[in-house]
Amino acid sequence: MRIYMQIPAMEDKPPRFYQLMLQKDLVDGWNLIRNWGETGSRGRVKQDHYSDLEQAQTALLRVRDMQLERGYKVMFMQGQELPHE
Template structure:
């Protein structure tokens, strides 16, 4: 699952982005990758490991909901539909 969020465009500064995606790892677990920053510049990346897909997906949706509350909008979503 992959979700790309972005703040509305403004004349004052470039929009911010927040990219979330799940990746299966080699140890039969899942990694939640989070990347954020200003559009057009390198961002920060954080990785969190989860034993099951369900727990990783729950964390992804929680981060998505937090960013929606901060004014971000979903620009792109790929994969399973949220619960």
């Protein structure tokens, strides 16, 4: 699953992106990978491990909602559907 969000440029600030990805790890569990920064840059990366898919999806939704409150807009979602809230 992947969610890509952007916030437009504002006066003296360049446009920014925030990307969330769920990825099954090789052992047992799921990783929530966050990548964010100015559009056109590599940005920063953070990875959190969760023991099951439900925990990882809950974390993904929580981070997505926090970024939506900050003004980001979802540009596209890819992958499996999330459970309804």
